[in-house]
Amino acid sequence: MHLHNLAVAVGVLASVPISHAVSGKSYTGWDCCKPACAWQANLKGVQGAPKVCDINNNPLASSNGLKAPSGCTTGGTGFLCDSYVPVPVSDKLSYGFATVGDAANCCKCYQLTWTSGAARGKQMVVQALNSFPPGADVKAADLVILTPGGGSGGNDAGCRNQYGKNWGDSGGGVKTGTECANLPQNLQGGCYWRYNWAGGAVNTWGIDYKQVDCPTRLTSISGCAA
Structure with a gap:
């Protein structure tokens, strides 16, 4: 799809009726682990299931992905696919995937607008593929954008198991x-997104966001919709 058409599509998404908008902060993370939303228990009301990849980023068959133990565990075979990296489609718009505070929101999509930081005024449409237990600095209303080199959080074994190492600090990457040049080549573009498109760390920047219909651009990658 051409960039013009993508921008028009997001304009249409912005008009979708929602119950309310939410304010929070944006963070980054990439732990290489099987997405939390790819467990059967988290797929209530969801069509399909998020794709899970093997250690070489080859997508597993859906049934195998649901059963695969997470790559964060010893001998685990399910990893975060490198196709989940953030992608800019214009100077003001990006698409990507995110971690949210409640697994009940798996595979839902959100349009966020930054209200502070270097990306202030820019927008992103993300699909929720992961969930986290709110705590420490990251609160329930915050969104963690899946970003290679964005920090492994509490799951530092995943990227070590898949790539042999982590990159940067666990809390910020x-x-x-x-430093993005230190990542595997297939992840570097997603890492550069953070600094070249967003213009900085992304962590703790203010955002307003609302739920929207998921664009095909995201569901065709993830394999799920809610």
Whole structure:
């Protein structure tokens, strides 16, 4: 799809009626683990299931992905697919995937607008593929954008098992765009997104967001919809 058509599509998404908008903060993360939404228990009311990949980023058959133990565990065979990296489609718009505070929101999509930070005024449409237990700095209303080099959080075994190492601090990942060159080549573009498109760390920047219909651009990658 051409960039013009993508921008028009997001304009249409913005007009979808919603019950309310939410304010929170954006964070980044990439732990290489099987997405939390790819467990059968988290797929109530969801069509399909998020794709899970093997250690070489080959998508597993849906039934195998649901059963695969997470790559964060010893001998685990289910990993986060490298196709879940954030992608800019214009200077003001990106698409990607996110971690949310409640697994009941698995596979739902949200349109967010940054209200502070270097990306202030820019928008992103994300689909929820992961969930986290709110705590420490990240609260229930916050969104963690899946970003290679964005920090492994409490699951630092996943990327070590898949790629042999983690990158940067567990709570924020790499500190500069130049450090993105230390990531595997298939993840570097998603890491550079953070500094080249968003313009900085992304962590703790203010956002307003609302639920929207999921665009095919995201569901065709994830394999799920809610």
